[in-house]
Amino acid sequence: xxxxxxxxxxxxxxxxxxxxxxxxxxxxxxxxxxxxxxxxxxxxxxxxxxxxxxxxxxxxxxxxxxxxxxxxxx
Amino acid sequence: xxxxxxxxxxxxxxxxxxxxxxxxxxxxxxxxxxxxxxxxxxxxxxxxxxxxxxxxxxxxxxxxxxxxxxxxxxxxxxxxxxxxxxxxxxxxxxxxxxxxxxxxxxxxxxxxxxxxxxxxxxxxxxxxxxxxxxxxxxxxxxxxxxxxxxxxxxxxxxxxxxxxxxxxxxxxxxxxxxxxxxxxxxxxxxxxxxxxxxxxxxxxxxxxxxxxxxxxxxxxxxxxxxxxxxxxxxxxxxxxxxxxxxxxxxxxxxxxxxxxxxxxxxxxxxxxxxxxxxxxxxxxxxxxxxxxxxxxxxxxxxxxxxxxxxxxxxxxxxxxxxxxxxxxxxxxxxxxxxxx
Amino acid sequence: xxxxxxxxxxxxxxxxxxxxxxxxxxxxxxxxxxxxxxxxxxxxxxxxxxxxxxxxxxxxxxxxxxxxxxxxxxxxxxxxxxxxxxxxxxxxxxxxxxxxxxxxxxxxxxxxxxxxxxxxxxxxxxxxxxxxxxxxxxxxxxxxxxxxxxxxxxxxxxxxxxxxxxxxxxxxxxxxxxxxxxxxxxxxxxxxxxxxxxxxxxxxxxxxxxxxxxxxxxxxxxxxxxxxxxxxxxxxxxxxxxxxxxxxxxxxxxxxxxxxxxxxxxxxxxxxxxxxxxxxxxxxxxxxxxxxxxxxxxxxxxxxxxxxxxxxxxxxxxxxxxxxxxxxxxxxxxxxxxxxxxxxxxxxxxxxxxxxxxxxxxxx
Numbered sequence: 001x002x003x004x005x006x007x008x009x010x011x012x013x014x015x016x017x018x019x020x021x022x023x024x025x026x027x028x029x030x031x032x033x034x035x036x037x038x039x040x041x042x043x044x045x046x047x048x049x050x051x052x053x054x055x056x057x058x059x060x061x062x063x064x065x066x067x068x069x070x071x072x073x074x
Numbered sequence: 075x076x077x078x079x080x081x082x083x084x085x086x087x088x089x090x091x092x093x094x095x096x097x098x099x100x101x102x103x104x105x106x107x108x109x110x111x112x113x114x115x116x117x118x119x120x121x122x123x124x125x126x127x128x129x130x131x132x133x134x135x136x137x138x139x140x141x142x143x144x145x146x147x148x149x150x151x152x153x154x155x156x157x158x159x160x161x162x163x164x165x166x167x168x169x170x171x172x173x174x175x176x177x178x179x180x181x182x183x184x185x186x187x188x189x190x191x192x193x194x195x196x197x198x199x200x201x202x203x204x205x206x207x208x209x210x211x212x213x214x215x216x217x218x219x220x221x222x223x224x225x226x227x228x229x230x231x232x233x234x235x236x237x238x239x240x241x242x243x244x245x246x247x248x249x250x251x252x253x254x255x256x257x258x259x260x261x262x263x264x265x266x267x268x269x270x271x272x273x274x275x276x277x278x279x280x281x282x283x284x285x286x287x288x289x290x291x292x293x294x295x296x297x298x299x300x301x302x303x304x305x306x307x308x309x310x311x312x313x314x315x316x317x318x319x320x321x322x323x324x325x326x327x328x329x330x331x332x333x334x335x336x337x338x339x340x341x342x343x344x345x346x347x348x349x350x351x352x353x354x355x356x357x358x359x360x361x362x363x364x365x366x367x368x369x370x371x372x373x374x375x376x377x378x379x380x381x382x383x384x385x386x387x388x389x390x391x392x393x394x395x396x397x398x399x400x401x402x403x404x405x406x407x408x409x410x411x412x413x414x
Numbered sequence: 415x416x417x418x419x420x421x422x423x424x425x426x427x428x429x430x431x432x433x434x435x436x437x438x439x440x441x442x443x444x445x446x447x448x449x450x451x452x453x454x455x456x457x458x459x460x461x462x463x464x465x466x467x468x469x470x471x472x473x474x475x476x477x478x479x480x481x482x483x484x485x486x487x488x489x490x491x492x493x494x495x496x497x498x499x500x501x502x503x504x505x506x507x508x509x510x511x512x513x514x515x516x517x518x519x520x521x522x523x524x525x526x527x528x529x530x531x532x533x534x535x536x537x538x539x540x541x542x543x544x545x546x547x548x549x550x551x552x553x554x555x556x557x558x559x560x561x562x563x564x565x566x567x568x569x570x571x572x573x574x575x576x577x578x579x580x581x582x583x584x585x586x587x588x589x590x591x592x593x594x595x596x597x598x599x600x601x602x603x604x605x606x607x608x609x610x611x612x613x614x615x616x617x618x619x620x621x622x623x624x625x626x627x628x629x630x631x632x633x634x635x636x637x638x639x640x641x642x643x644x645x646x647x648x649x650x651x652x653x654x655x656x657x658x659x660x661x662x663x664x665x666x667x668x669x670x671x672x673x674x675x676x677x678x679x680x681x682x683x684x685x686x687x688x689x690x691x692x693x694x695x696x697x698x699x700x701x702x703x704x705x706x707x708x709x710x711x712x713x714x715x716x717x718x719x720x721x722x723x724x725x726x727x728x729x730x731x732x733x734x735x736x737x738x739x740x741x742x743x744x745x746x747x748x749x750x751x752x753x754x755x756x757x758x759x760x761x762x763x764x765x766x767x768x769x770x771x772x773x774x775x776x777x778x
Binding site: 005029047051054061 | 420421422423425426428430431433434435438455508535536537538539558561562564565568571572612615616638641645666667668669670674676677680
């Protein structure tokens with residue numbers, strides 16, 4: 001059960017957050033997630049925000065991967 | 075077609091393998107002649123002194139009006155493009171209308187007006203036609219058929235057969251795939267996404283005329299309609315008995331198309347287009363042709379997306395962004411939105 | 415023209431990183447290992463990106479029962495069709511279910527015969543359809559694991575709140591852990607699991623503890639991009655080579671150890687665990703979710719009286735063994751001969767991420 005994409009929150013109204021990816025917008029349900037703020041990235045699955053993306057964690061992971069791949073000898 | 079296909083199913087019209095089987099085993103079987111065997115977008119007909127290209131297409135779309143066009147613009151551009159990708163200069167069109175009783179005349183006028191505008195822009199005349207009205211429920215609002223004739227230089231006749239396609243040739247695409255199919259989805263309001271997706275419906279003749287002038291080494295042209303770019307490159311591989319290699323990182327991208335595909339689990343290479351042409355050209359002229367394409371609006375994002383290979387004949391190998399490779403198959407059933 | 419760059423997606427499809435991790439795997443991997451993924455999304459990524467090609471020969475990837483469409487029983491489809499054929503019923507469903515074969519028909523075939531069926535992206539769209547069509551009964555076909563079950567639960571609670579009494583759920587929701595345990599009990603071939611990232615986002619990491627602590631299997635929770643999966647395989651191989659098994663999390667940017675407590679609460683409120691029929695595994699105790707008594711008014715099984723017969727799988731169909739990783743699609747007599755993506759027999763071929771469908775399309 002998987003198809004989920006990260007999207008950024010640009011507006012919150014009640015239990016709905018307008019999220020954007022590229023220039024596509026969608027009103028995702030926040031019924032499964034609280035403590036969501038403007039600018040957060042959430043994981044959009046079947047119309048719901050099911051989790052927040054931990055951006056710091058993501059950036060750290062990316063940084064580590066890039067470091068490792070730069071160490072590779074040609 | 076298997077024995078058990080007793081009824082026409084919706085898959086028989088999606089541009090994929092089902093439809094191919096229906097055409098080959100039923101229509102071509104009974105209408106049998108050399109012109110049909112070639113399976114080109116237009117039939118090239120020898121007439122004393124000249125070669126005439128002749129094509130026909132029927133248009134059934136729901137909804138009739140969508141971002142970027144309507145059934146009328148599709149009907150004109152679709153037939154113009156079938157002539158253009160055969161190397162022909164379009165001259166004359168016919169237009170047949172089957173109209174459901176009760177259809178609003180103001181909508182018909184809107185459609186007819188757009189058809190006139192497209193034809194005028196393309197420099198072609200709609201010289202004959204037909205109108206039928208059927209009882210309510212006997213057709214879905216409006217069906218249009220357009221046929222077109224054009225003239226073709228002798229040196230361009232081989233273009234739709236692909237007989238000159240050879241390993242090393244480059245494969246070019248004039249812009250990002252997937253816009254038309256998703257624009258139709260947007261117009262149907264099936265899902266509640268807000269996007270700027272618009273159909274790419276356009277006449278490709280100006281672009282094709284320019285590249286045929288710029289290079290004598292174009293070996294194949296085909297517009298990527300139903301079934302998408304994936305279907306066309308598979309046709310090349312099978313028809314010309316060559317291998318095809320496509321590089322994902324080279325394919326032009328419309329970000330909204332990409333986003334919708336990520337969300338719904340679609341592959342943009344299988345989505346219908348109405349303004350995209352696949353060009354196969356000798357590597358010596360690839361850059362010239364790309365630069366010529368980029369000078370016109372319909373080709374400003376043109377790119378070299380792959381090449382013809384002597385390996386894996388009949389198959390398309392797709393190299394992904396991540397470096398891994400897989401086979402890019404023909405379209406089977408229509409893509410369905412996934413949750414997983 | 416946009417480069418089309420998507421944040422938190424493209425960085426995890428980086429070719430250089432993929433190659434580097436693949437090298438690391440080759441460096442440390444000696445033992446012959448079988449790794450099973452149990453998520454349709456993982457199957458898709460592996461095959462779309464040809465990831466097996468990056469692995470040494472001693473690592474075999476098996477595709478397990480993680481496609482909710484594939485594991486939906488024929489009975490469920492027949493039940494849905496029977497309800498759909500009743501007057502004034504609108505069936506609503508996620509897209510990939512409509513082609514799954516039932517005993518003698520499919521939702522798609524029924525749609526052409528006049529049964530009203532609408533594909534939705536979100537279960538809340540089904541709720542809106544119910545609100546807009548008061549005279550009809552709107553039944554949502556609830557498939558999916560712990561990732562998607564909370565959404566169905568939320569929809570039912572909204573139906574209560576908004577007094578939408580013509581909305582029903584036909585639940586075929588299933589739980590991962592019981593199925594995984596059934597797999598390892600039956601089969602000692604599996605050395606480790608590429609655990610489903612989005613199920614884990616909801617449930618948290620602890621649900622796999624029995625696999626590591628009791629059955630001695632390696633478990634790593636994985637994201638869905640090529641880099642994620644290769645990194646996961648690297649972590650699994652490290653566990654197996656060192657014989658130190660624990661539940662690790664590769665997908666730290668999404669999966670928290672405790673999961674999503676709010677979603678878990680909603681799920682527990684609306685559903686109770688029940689025995690469930692998995693195509694391929696048969697009946698697995700406590701592996702499904704039924705609607706609890708409190709919300710019986712929204713339970714389609716209780717509110718529509720229809721008769722449904724069970725059917726055997728088509729003769730020769732080994733979907734069951736393929737789903738459990740025991741056999742490969744090429745070992746099925748029907749594969750590519752009778753059973754193709756155009757004319758599928760079993761659900762493994764119908765679903766785009768079914769093992770057979772993918773094997774057929776992405777053969778290298």
